[in-house]
């Protein structure tokens with residue numbers, strides 16, 4: 001249709017999009033989930049190892065609190081319900097030995113939204129490693145920020161090393177920068193030791209980098225021993241957390257940022273933008289979140305049991321992948337594995353697979369196993385990498401079953417074969433398909 005004709009038709013609009021948004025599509029995670037659902041609707045058996053959603057239910061006590069607060073209908077303060085801000089500050093003091101108070105906390109509808117606000121209000125570059133969680137870089141692009149990717153190597157379990165940050169910053173040491181550190185990591189499941197965190201903190205301090213520590217999987221450290229880098233760089237670290245992963249409540253949409261006093265100006269600027277955009281986070285959810293962050297014995301038990309299952313599962317699948325010649329950093333928390341199929345390059349090439357997107361699409365078509373291509377985490381297109389989210393099992397049943405075991409008993413392979421059989425079948429299919 002010619003342009004003048006289309007203008008004459010009242011139902012047609014010329015596409016006029018913000019330049020920063022043009023050409024972008026739905027987040028890759030959501031796309032793969034939709035494709036998986038399509039195959040399911042066609043009657044195919046699908047193994048959903050793409051979307052990173054907690055398999056576990058929200059703890060009953062938190063659900064009860066939500067029910068009891070369903071009547072809460074008033075807009076809450078833009079920075080969040082004071083009681084919740086206090087509970088979050090106390091949680092970080094208790095868990096991470098970091099003294100901050102209620103005034104230092106900002107509540108938002110998911111930590112993702114808070115990250116967007118932070119990138120929006122801060123004027124400077126964003127530093128992230130490859131591989132990194134899928135949304136950091138697109139958010140920076142929407143806002144028009146410069147992204148500096150730092151390449152990581154497998155030998156160092158795909159993690160940041162202080163020397164690389166130093167190399168990046170020394171040419172222009174005064175440049176304002178945010179570095180996003182995420183551990184346990186999505187997509188690799190790896191974390192940092194105390195010594196490594198201290199070294200990273202040192203270099204961040206040297207260049208006065210704002211450090212956004214994305215600790216959303218912190219409570220899912222397999223040993224329950226997550227340490228926040230804020231301990232070693234308190235004045236420059238914002239801790240990001242929320243209910244989505246450790247509390248199984250991704251769809252509730254509640255995220256938290258915890259600021260040092262020295263970065264209060266960022267909190268205030270974010271609150272100002274929030275007041276003109278989302279106004280405040282859902283009231284009933286905030287009331288319910290108070291008890292989740294206060295924590296008590298039933299929450300501790302829930303976390304203990306969640307970790308037991310995820311640790312055994314992560315290590316079991318890791319072993320299967322390594323046996324199949326798929327290189328994967330050993331997981332230490334969360335529910336992800338980052339696989340490199342490079343040892344199978346020649347074999348995959350013969351089947352027409354030469355990049356990570358082709359790899360994940362062909363795998364899904366051939367076997368019904370959905371994974372995310374490494375390229376969406378910032379890895380080079382031609383690298384044969386993919387992320388597995390090992391969450392496709394009934395977390396409610398698995399939690400109920402693990403509670404019947406003695407608390408210190410290792411969750412063994414036979415437990416996994418009984419309660420995560422579908423997921424393990426998917427992993428076996430992936431391994432067989434690779435070796436074909």
Ligand SMILES: Cc1ncc(COP(=O)(O)O)c(C=O)c1O
Pocket residue numbers: 052109110111112113133182185186214216241242243244250253254255
């Ligand atoms: C590493 C990481 N950070 C942040 C988020 C965002 O979590 P939410 O917005 O649900 O708090 C996710 C969700 O997948 C994530 O994997």
